[in-house]
Amino acid sequence: MVEFQYTITDEAGIHARPAGKIVAAVKGFESHVTCWSEDEAYDVKKLLSFMGSELEYGEVVTIRTEGPDEIEAAEAAKKAFEENL
């Protein structure tokens, strides 16, 4: 299991376009990718689940990857979050 923390920098919070890009970036990995916000987990590989997280500007979330390629998945997720959200 790999975890990292991330602070949302998009002023609108999460919305379709950044969410879509992040989902696309992690979709190809075998590992589970979840985003934890206030003790609730959202599946980052599923757009509707991820968009339902209602992440807001400034919020700190924990992203967790679990599976055979969890290190690579975490790296890809980190890059995608930093570039898009």
Add this chain to the structure above:
Amino acid sequence: MALDYRKCAEEIYSHLGGKDNIASAAHCATRLRLAIVDINKVDTKALENVEGVKGVFSSNGQLQCIIGTGTVNKVYDEFLAVTGLTAASKDDVKAAAAASQPLPMRMVKSIGDVFVPILPAIVAAGLMMGLVEALGKIPGFGQAFAASDWYGFLDMVSATAFAYLPVLVAVSATRVFGGNIFLGATVGLAMINSALTNGWAAADGYEKWYLLGKGINIGGYYLGQINRLGYQGHVIPVIIAIWLMAKIEKKLHEVTPEVLDLFIVPLCTVLATCLITFMVIGPIFSTAENYVLAGARVLVQSFFGIGAGIMGALYPITVVMGLHHMYTVIEAGFLADPNIGLNIWMPVASSANFAQFGACLAVGLKTKSSRVKSVAIPSALSAALGITEPAIFGVNFRFMKPFIFGMVGGAAGSLFGAWTGLGAVAYGVTGIPGYLTINNLGLYTVMLAIAGGVAFALTTVLYKEDPDLADKKVVEEPAVAPDVVAMSTETGEVLQCTPGTIVAAKDIPDPVFASEAMGPSVGIQPTAGVVYAPFDGEVVMKFPTNHAVGLKSADGIELLIHVGVDTVNMNGEGFTPNCDSGDKIAKGDVLLEFDRGAIANAGYSDTVVVVITNGADYTAVKKAAE
């Protein structure tokens, strides 16, 4: 025959004066938006004749070619290919256009950006203040009213937004320049702190602080001298202070270690900003005020009325600079002077104010934007009553030309007033309430008509509104749930959720949606602003800003319906939800309604994007448009 996009793009490019002349390019729903370095190198006439270009205009350093919905994105793609530019967002183009403007224009724009959001607070207050003050001057009735508790109360409520204007300006300016909004508010509050004498009462004298003793003297000021005088009603010094604060705060955040950030940054930011503001900006404005005061008093009596005319033209500039606070000193001086005995300043102020009313009214009647109209009309009324800040900052100064025409009108009225010997027997009111104190009602009427009329006529004839401001018209057709399959998988169908035309994903005016990165997609160009349930199932997610919903069909299809592009920035305005997360839905249920006019006015495309987000679960997804 369909338009040859490549040819269209090449021809547009050939008339722009070379690649170096294009700062950046973007497009909106109908227009190619180009930030141009030197607009004189662009052959606008030739551009208008390019096939496919329906119109060309430039505003604020930005060149816009109207090309049309569904076409502009294709021309844009070719344009990027032809020029080798990279895609820019609309904001980038706006920023590049703003940066190419000369500094004074950028400053005017900043003042406008700061002032527009606070207009609701001051427009109504201005009207009420004008009325209350006028009622207090009515002969017979006024004195009793002015002494009543109601007068005191109404005066307090209506004057609050003006007296504490620096706080409103500071908060708004912090939002424009960046920085912590509470620190901004603190700086604004410091500038009117009750430890300082009210700026409106400056004429009665005030105390001073000498932070560095009485050492170095510059222009009558000791270095470190702070006049204990509030900035009530000031605008420009506050905007400068907050601009400074934003810079200081940003720099401090960069150099301060994170553990000490909360301890050091706010304290140092506020302290440094206040020190510079009170020690440097304050004395500059205060000195300018004294010069204006002395100059204005002489000028208004000079050159057989010509001086009054000049003053009538300059008056609104002194309002913008916030240098008009002490004019009551001049008025009182004229009244007390045994050789004059008449307030000859009042006709000048009244002409200048009434001319701003005329210009603002002309903008309000002429504008095709309901938003500008809703500000301009009440602001004009308030200006007619002598409170011109809303009209000047909210309308005339923002568009500049009306402000200048207002100056011309003010000059004309003041000239007439001086030549006919108009004057008031008291001070404190201008515009329509001025009738209560003027020495000749008939001539005063003529003077107001000249001042307001000249400004109104000039503005009506010569002011051209930026077509971008105009309300976008949308034709709303009756809303019926379409019975058309938009997409289908081997397990089930997705009906068209909104009345209109289905377009292929690649024609959605957004690169991310167009690339179908989120899954198989189609777009719908809506003819009515309703989203119907495209299948039986449930609502998985309703987005907080109501512009998008996630659905899951009984057959397992996961669907994102996203209304418009970039509409997240509208923060839910114009979107009315009719469902919530977890709701069971049946085919044809209304899920949400959206205001297409509002989306168009916000400058976004209203294309409804429909995406099957679990497309990978299916071997074949059929779409009604490829």
